[in-house]
Amino acid sequence: MTRSSAKATARPAATAGRAVPRPRPADTTTVRRTVLPGGLRVVTEAVPGVRSATFGIWARVGSRDETPALGGATHYLEHLLFKGTRRRSALDISAAIDAVGGEMNAFTTKEFTCYYARVLDTDLPLAVDIVCDMLTGSVIAPEEVDAERDVILEEIAMTEDDPGDGVHDLFARTLFGDTPLGRPVLGTVDTVNALTRDRIARFYRRHYDPTRLVVTAAGHVDHDALTAQVAAAFEAAGALPGADPSAQPAGPRSGSRTVRAAGRVDVDNRRTEQAHFILGMPGVSRHDDRRWALAVLSTALGGGMSSRLFQEVREKRGLAYNVYAHTSGYADCGLFGVYAGCRPDRLGDVLAVCREQLTEVAEKGLGDDETRRAIGQLAGSTVLGLEDTGSIMHRLGKSELCWGNQLPVDDMLARFAAVTPDDVREVARDVLGQRPSLSVIGPVKDRQAARLADAVA
Numbered sequence: 001m002t003r004s005s006a007k008a009t010a011r012p013a014a015t016a017g018r019a020v021p022r023p024r025p026a027d028t029t030t031v032r033r034t035v036l037p038g039g040l041r042v043v044t045e046a047v048p049g050v051r052s053a054t055f056g057i058w059a060r061v062g063s064r065d066e067t068p069a070l071g072g073a074t075h076y077l078e079h080l081l082f083k084g085t086r087r088r089s090a091l092d093i094s095a096a097i098d099a100v101g102g103e104m105n106a107f108t109t110k111e112f113t114c115y116y117a118r119v120l121d122t123d124l125p126l127a128v129d130i131v132c133d134m135l136t137g138s139v140i141a142p143e144e145v146d147a148e149r150d151v152i153l154e155e156i157a158m159t160e161d162d163p164g165d166g167v168h169d170l171f172a173r174t175l176f177g178d179t180p181l182g183r184p185v186l187g188t189v190d191t192v193n194a195l196t197r198d199r200i201a202r203f204y205r206r207h208y209d210p211t212r213l214v215v216t217a218a219g220h221v222d223h224d225a226l227t228a229q230v231a232a233a234f235e236a237a238g239a240l241p242g243a244d245p246s247a248q249p250a251g252p253r254s255g256s257r258t259v260r261a262a263g264r265v266d267v268d269n270r271r272t273e274q275a276h277f278i279l280g281m282p283g284v285s286r287h288d289d290r291r292w293a294l295a296v297l298s299t300a301l302g303g304g305m306s307s308r309l310f311q312e313v314r315e316k317r318g319l320a321y322n323v324y325a326h327t328s329g330y331a332d333c334g335l336f337g338v339y340a341g342c343r344p345d346r347l348g349d350v351l352a353v354c355r356e357q358l359t360e361v362a363e364k365g366l367g368d369d370e371t372r373r374a375i376g377q378l379a380g381s382t383v384l385g386l387e388d389t390g391s392i393m394h395r396l397g398k399s400e401l402c403w404g405n406q407l408p409v410d411d412m413l414a415r416f417a418a419v420t421p422d423d424v425r426e427v428a429r430d431v432l433g434q435r436p437s438l439s440v441i442g443p444v445k446d447r448q449a450a451r452l453a454d455a456v457a
Contacts, residue, residue, distance in 0.1 A: 039211035053219035056116035064180035072187015085137035121220035136237035219389035262435035275442030280337030286329035362432035365425030
């Protein structure tokens, strides 16, 4: 992540009495970056002392890049790249990784897609060859498109059967409406059934060019050797046409700042044992300086067992088992939400407590102790979350795609430590002071839905 240096200066009042993770010696990690002819970026981090490596290729394409007619195409394509290339069958791909005890997977989000493999360091060349082959040589066979369609429809059905997961898709639609950010990453039954092999193949050719791809690796890796292998693999596949060292990545996303009117309530009336809801409002983009303070605010409100919402909803009143706050920052906008799952007859009570806490923090901010505790929690979780090569590879790829550079972990910790109670009060006023919207999945009758609308007024 990046932020202006003015906000990175230390402020002792925010960190007094609390241990901050000590910086690692400068020579224990090496991050290197190379831009190949054609614009393909390669970023690696050498981690001495490990015997594993994680290799990934990131594509700057997600569900927000789809038209309504292409809903779910990005995720569909993610599945299909595992189904065979000009050199390997689907079984060849999986068997080769299994034979060395490796792990291989992929994921699609609203703004990017990642394919990765984690292997022993001695097997890294194999992982590089396979993942590069998948990204550059997929045949997208018609029979595989038809077979995988059923798999994806099952995945959609699985999500529908999990209201705790599905309520997040519902809230995105509540907040962003029928826009790319408001539509589900998986697509819908109708859009997936309507996708043809030709449409998906055109989508593949358009979005998987080198200027939209980032290669990352972490662990026991040699940057120069890996870069040479990646370059050779892409050149052999004809995927680095028109060598141009000055090629630039795809431009910034824009035109997706559509947010529906505040106070909207969407209810999916289902027969479930619990009612699941998200109460939330627009947040900040990942480029907004306030994101550091918003992370502290979200953590203090609902990021752990000592958080306000956990204490007020679960510990003091026993109203719910699971309650938390979360944020999502996109290229040009964001969201803040509070999730809880509870018995249907307690929905009104849980919602009232959450609404009360959000209002109180919007008006008064957090106490100094809450701010310090949240900063310490973020610092610890950030460092502990980067203790394996997969997590480091993920940070490298997301940083390169989202910000175009690498912010050292120690700088991230300094940004959190620099957040003051005043910073948190300001972002709380800006974000939590907005009229919230509400999404609910559960057995909610019309009369109760009307009362819920009054609760967010």
